[in-house]
Amino acid sequence: MAMDQHHLSLGGHLLLWVFPLVLTILVVADSVKDWRRGRL
Amino acid sequence: MSGLEASTVTTVGTVMVLYLGVLLFIGWRASRQTHGGEDFHLAGRSLGPWAAGISSTASSESGWVTLGAVGMTYTYGLSGLWFAPGCLLGYLVNIYFVAPRLRELSARNGSITLTDVICRRWGDPRNVLRLTATTIILLCMMIYVASQMTAAGKAFSSSLGLDADGPGYFYGVLIGAAVITLVTVLGGFRAVAWTDLFQGLLVAVALIALPLWVIARIGGFGALFSGLAAIDPNFLTATGGRAGPAMWGFVVGNLGIGLGYPGMPHVVTRYMATRSDRDVQRLQIIAMMWGVVVFYGAGLVGLVGRVSLPELADGERTLMALALQFTHPVIAGLLLAAVISAVLSTVSSQLLVAASAVSYDVVEQAFGKARDDKRSLVLGRVTVVVVGVLGVLIALRGESMVFWFVLFAWSGLGASFAPLTLLALCDTWVNRYGALACMLTGAGVTVVWKLGIKVATDPTSVNPLFFDRLWWMVIVVTAVILLLGRVTEAFEVGHIAAVLAATVLTLTGWFLVQRWGFHNLYELVPAFALATAAAFGVSALFRVEEGTP
Numbered sequence: 119m120a121m122d123q124h125h126l127s128l129g130g131h132l133l134l135w136v137f138p139l140v141l142t143i144l145v146v147a148d149s150v151k152d153w154r155r156g157r158l
Numbered sequence: 159m160s161g162l163e164a165s166t167v168t169t170v171g172t173v174m175v176l177y178l179g180v181l182l183f184i185g186w187r188a189s190r191q192t193h194g195g196e197d198f199h200l201a202g203r204s205l206g207p208w209a210a211g212i213s214s215t216a217s218s219e220s221g222w223v224t225l226g227a228v229g230m231t232y233t234y235g236l237s238g239l240w241f242a243p244g245c246l247l248g249y250l251v252n253i254y255f256v257a258p259r260l261r262e263l264s265a266r267n268g269s270i271t272l273t274d275v276i277c278r279r280w281g282d283p284r285n286v287l288r289l290t291a292t293t294i295i296l297l298c299m300m301i302y303v304a305s306q307m308t309a310a311g312k313a314f315s316s317s318l319g320l321d322a323d324g325p326g327y328f329y330g331v332l333i334g335a336a337v338i339t340l341v342t343v344l345g346g347f348r349a350v351a352w353t354d355l356f357q358g359l360l361v362a363v364a365l366i367a368l369p370l371w372v373i374a375r376i377g378g379f380g381a382l383f384s385g386l387a388a389i390d391p392n393f394l395t396a397t398g399g400r401a402g403p404a405m406w407g408f409v410v411g412n413l414g415i416g417l418g419y420p421g422m423p424h425v426v427t428r429y430m431a432t433r434s435d436r437d438v439q440r441l442q443i444i445a446m447m448w449g450v451v452v453f454y455g456a457g458l459v460g461l462v463g464r465v466s467l468p469e470l471a472d473g474e475r476t477l478m479a480l481a482l483q484f485t486h487p488v489i490a491g492l493l494l495a496a497v498i499s500a501v502l503s504t505v506s507s508q509l510l511v512a513a514s515a516v517s518y519d520v521v522e523q524a525f526g527k528a529r530d531d532k533r534s535l536v537l538g539r540v541t542v543v544v545v546g547v548l549g550v551l552i553a554l555r556g557e558s559m560v561f562w563f564v565l566f567a568w569s570g571l572g573a574s575f576a577p578l579t580l581l582a583l584c585d586t587w588v589n590r591y592g593a594l595a596c597m598l599t600g601a602g603v604t605v606v607w608k609l610g611i612k613v614a615t616d617p618t619s620v621n622p623l624f625f626d627r628l629w630w631m632v633i634v635v636t637a638v639i640l641l642l643g644r645v646t647e648a649f650e651v652g653h654i655a656a657v658l659a660a661t662v663l664t665l666t667g668w669f670l671v672q673r674w675g676f677h678n679l680y681e682l683v684p685a686f687a688l689a690t691a692a693a694f695g696v697s698a699l700f701r702v703e704e705g706t707p
Contacts, residue, residue: 126383129396130236137243138450141250149443158439 162319166487171318173491174498178337181502184352188345195522195534198346199270199514205351205431207440213351214257214428215249215445215452216358216500217507218419220302221309223456224361224500225474231460232473235386235393237400238460240412242453248416249449251580256420257429258438259583264430271511272423272575273519275430279582280590281702284648285524287594292515292524294574294601295423298567299512303545304552305564306505310334310498311553316478317494331553338502339546342509343539347431350506357499362448364496365455368477372462372484385465393464407678414683418572420579423515424507509549513541566604573600573685581693591652592697595659600689602632602664607681610671629665636661652700659696663688 126134152158162170196202205213230238260275269275273291282288311331320326341349373382383394392399400408419425432438463476470479481493517537521527574597581588581596588596606628612619639657643649649657667684670676676684 125394126236127395130394133239133243133396134236138246138454141246142447142450145443145446149439152439157436 162482166482166490167319169487170491170494173488173495174314174317177492177495177498178333180356181337181341181353184356185341185344185349188349188352191348192344192346192535194531195518195538196270196531197348198535198538199510199518200427200431201347201351203265203431204348204433205428205437206433207437207444209351209355210428210432210437211441211444212358212448213354213503213507214252214425214441215448216354216361216503217350217428218422218425218504219361219452219500220306220504221313221497221501223452224365224477224497225309225313227453227456228460228463228476229473231457232464232470232476233460234398235390235461235464237392237396237398237408239454239457240396240409241415242457244413244415245419245453246416246446246449247413248419249446251416252419252425252429253442253445256426256579256583257432257441258435260426260429260579261432261435261438263583269430270518271514272426272430272579273515274523276575276578276582276593277523280588280593282590284650284653286643286648286653287590287597288519288524290594290597291575292519294570294597295515296512298571299424299508299515300545300548300552301563302567303505303508303512303549305567306501306508307331307335307549307553310501310505313478313494313498313501316475317491317497328554331550334498334502335505335546335550335553338506339509339542342506342513342546343542346535346538347427347510350510351428351431353506354503357496357503358448360492360496360499361503362451362455364477364493365459366451368480368485368493369455369458369462372466372480373458375484376462376466382462382465386461389464389468403678407680410683411678411680414680414686415568417682417686418568418576421572421574421576423571423575424504424511426579427511505549509542509545512545513538516545517541566608569608569680569682569685570601570604572682573604573689574598575600577686577690577693581690586694586697588693588697589652589700589702591650591656591700591702592693592695594653595656595696596689596693598657598660599663599692600685602660603667603685603688604681606632606664606668607671607679607684610668611677611681614671614677629668632661632664632668650703652696652702655700656692656696659692663692 149158192198227241230241263279264275267278269278273288273295276291277288280287308331311327311334314330314334315326318326341353373379376382376385386393397405429438432441459477459480460473463470463473463480467476467479467483470476477497478494481490485493517534521537522534577600578593578596609628636657640649640654643653667688670684
């Protein structure tokens, strides 16, 4: 069964992986910023 | 899950015993560093980022994450995953707003518990705030502890292939409760935080490794999505085929779960116990990443369970069933230990919060027993035992009652304390009268909204006479509170206004849910909003008299 047979809806994509990915990037970026300022 | 092979039961049982042994060892180690009251209730404000971060998150996620959340996606497909962004938004507020400010405030005014923070922030010369907060916390925590012990009993018995209603359940409750109570008694807050760290990491590894392992076995994500679509095409959409008010109610309600986080005393005390500001910065990334892994892991477990084991009678058993079906018994034992870990890490934290509420907030502070570090430690330990035993008794005797009341525990605590905690950390005109109105409104609206939804959706489930007279009951309770407050001379005019405002808003909540049909809305959302309104409104109308703290 190939993946292209059953696509997630746009909302499904956002809910399943776009939201956690963006959140992770923001959290990591904040920590990197803290680290560069010597606060981590 | 009866009918397991004897060798599997032996292996799983051995892993369970080892796991419980690790908990006891950690409790014993922590006890050697626990010398006084502040050690027992707050680990001497010495937690590092890993212990504080994972402990705060593991305490907030009870058996709900390994059982209930998994069941959500098993039942509703992808749309059941809306709880994940809801919880993670709650984490964001807690970790980036509450944690640094609360640590600083509690260190500055020497607070030990969340109630203590609230009372010292706004002044509480007559202990009205302290006793109200303690009552709400004790009620919610006792029921919460009992429900989690019930869950532990079920998880133990089913993982050993025993009958969930028979003696297996009884011994499961007893063993789980005995071990976790002993650990908490021995090492207090430090033991709770360290066991949370161990258990939290176990849960995270289990919830990410298991679904990925099973997805690989069934043929990858493509097969997963195809399998879901074959069961129901709506399983691949974010709305799950819902439309209109039902959809908005579902989405807003799931996102609304996150509103409760700042009000969980067993969670936010972790931030108060963190060693330094720098450790709070480190805690932020650790706790957020744990949250992402655990919530999405739990969601994936439900989805893969639906495809690979479509015939389960109860979606909440997915994790246990997958573990036994797809992994070696040793790994299955570890995964089942993770299920119980999620439960016990919450129980220990709640036991300690309930004990601190009695021994510190009531006996030491409200009754003014002089604080002596050694006596405070003994008192704390005795209270943990009492609360633990009470929890076991409720879990064994009143299981049905527990499941009815536990529905109020998260939203009740959240509505009563989340707006208050946030307001305590901001510079507003809210004062102690507003704080009282906020707590009472949050608790009241939660109860009537929950009951209102039940009446509207299933009128036969409750005695209609009870609800016809509900608002009379609210008025009678209010009158009793006011009378007691006057007789004991505890109430100032502002306190009376706060109780009356809470009554009016609680009745408003009742009419909103009854007459204007907000049945789809999770009760925490309106309760949070009305509680916040009460705090600002009462504080604006009744200023604290000059000269009082």
